[in-house]
Amino acid sequence: AKAAGRNTYRFFESSMQADALERMRLLARLRTAIGRGELRLHFQPQLDLLTGAVIGAEALVRWEHPELGLVLPARFIPLAEDSGLIVPIGTWVLREACRQAAAWQRDGLPPIVVAVNLSVVQFRHGDLVETVTDALRESGLDARFLELEVTESILIGDAETVSRTVTQLKSLGLKLSIDDFGTGYSNLAYLKRFAFDKLKIDQSFVRDMDSNADSCALVRAIVQMAHGLGLRTIAEGVERALLVEQLVALGCEEAQGYFFGRPVPPDEFAEFLARNTAR
Numbered sequence: 001a002k003a004a005g006r007n008t009y010r011f012f013e014s015s016m017q018a019d020a021l022e023r024m025r026l027l028a029r030l031r032t033a034i035g036r037g038e039l040r041l042h043f044q045p046q047l048d049l050l051t052g053a054v055i056g057a058e059a060l061v062r063w064e065h066p067e068l069g070l071v072l073p074a075r076f077i078p079l080a081e082d083s084g085l086i087v088p089i090g091t092w093v094l095r096e097a098c099r100q101a102a103a104w105q106r107d108g109l110p111p112i113v114v115a116v117n118l119s120v121v122q123f124r125h126g127d128l129v130e131t132v133t134d135a136l137r138e139s140g141l142d143a144r145f146l147e148l149e150v151t152e153s154i155l156i157g158d159a160e161t162v163s164r165t166v167t168q169l170k171s172l173g174l175k176l177s178i179d180d181f182g183t184g185y186s187n188l189a190y191l192k193r194f195a196f197d198k199l200k201i202d203q204s205f206v207r208d209m210d211s212n213a214d215s216c217a218l219v220r221a222i223v224q225m226a227h228g229l230g231l232r233t234i235a236e237g238v239e240r241a242l243l244v245e246q247l248v249a250l251g252c253e254e255a256q257g258y259f260f261g262r263p264v265p266p267d268e269f270a271e272f273l274a275r276n277t278a279r
């Protein structure tokens with residue numbers, strides 16, 4: 001038994017080394033990914049639950065790795081955050097999302113809001129406001145068509161700095177939403193203090209609200225609280241029609257999820273948008 005234990009330990013150790021090695025290789029390759037044009041944006045529709053119209057799209061980054069194929073953000077965003085690479089990657093995402101949204105408008109597609117994820121690392125980086133300003137100016141996109149999604153993690157840290165950044169971003173005329181709402185650790189006082197526009201109700205509450213009374217109660221409470229504070233709500237991870245009915249009944253304004261559409265490349269999204277308008 002002792003020998004087996006030692007073997008298990010050794011196996012565990014070497015697999016950890018393999019893992020670290022693999023991450024190092026991935027990171028080295030990620031450093032050159034922007035320059036080589038390997039990053040892509042996919043877009044997922046966000047719908048107005050009252051009218052059924054597509055009113056927005058979340059931009060989700062992908063990495064077209066020459067050997068691994070399409071790499072999802074769960075695999076490289078944490079690496080990018082730890083290494084600081086998320087700053088140039090995030091800047092690329094912002095510029096590309098604004099450029100694409102403006103291009104769709106020029107093509108005569110109905111104007112939609114493009115929602116861009118911001119890492120807490122970007123949020124704390126001194127150049128964020130300038131980066132966003134530049135992305136808007138370069139693309140010619142009106143700021144009201146840009147939404148930034150931040151998580152409650154941005155609230156940890158110096159309240160004055162957070163307050164200043166939020167105020168400066170809001171003064172550009174864009175929208176701010178809280179992503180994964182309900183999964184952070186913060187107290188709720190910040191909702192009173194900062195001018196957010198929208199709460200994105202986390203998938204973990206939405207996914208099973210048709211079968212789990214607790215999930216349903218949480219979604220109902222979040223929607224009611226948001227309305228009391230004058231905030232809009234969007235439900236994430238909507239995969240079934242039954243969820244849509246429930247969300248409408250609770251007064252949730254918007255929804256996003258596989259039921260309406262998966263994240264797709266820009267061309268496919270433009271077709272989706274064109275079809276949706278014709279109806």
Ligand code: C2E
Nearest residue numbers: 060061072073074093117118119237238239256257258263
């Ligand atoms: P997120 O911001 O919460 O994005 C939603 C994730 O849920 C996306 O995964 C999306 O594809 C997935 N999703 C959407 N609808 C459904 C559904 O109905 N069912 C299920 N099961 N999943 C659904 P994705 O694209 O793999 O992104 C994962 C996370 O990576 C994002 O979570 C976000 O935290 C991060 N991320 C993605 N793009 C960026 C980016 O450009 N910058 C930063 N900083 N983070 C990003």
Ligand code: CA
Nearest residue numbers: 058117149179
């Ligand atoms: Ca998001």
Ligand code: CA
Nearest residue numbers: 179180200236
């Ligand atoms: Ca989310």
Ligand code: CA
Nearest residue numbers: 151179180202
């Ligand atoms: Ca998330």
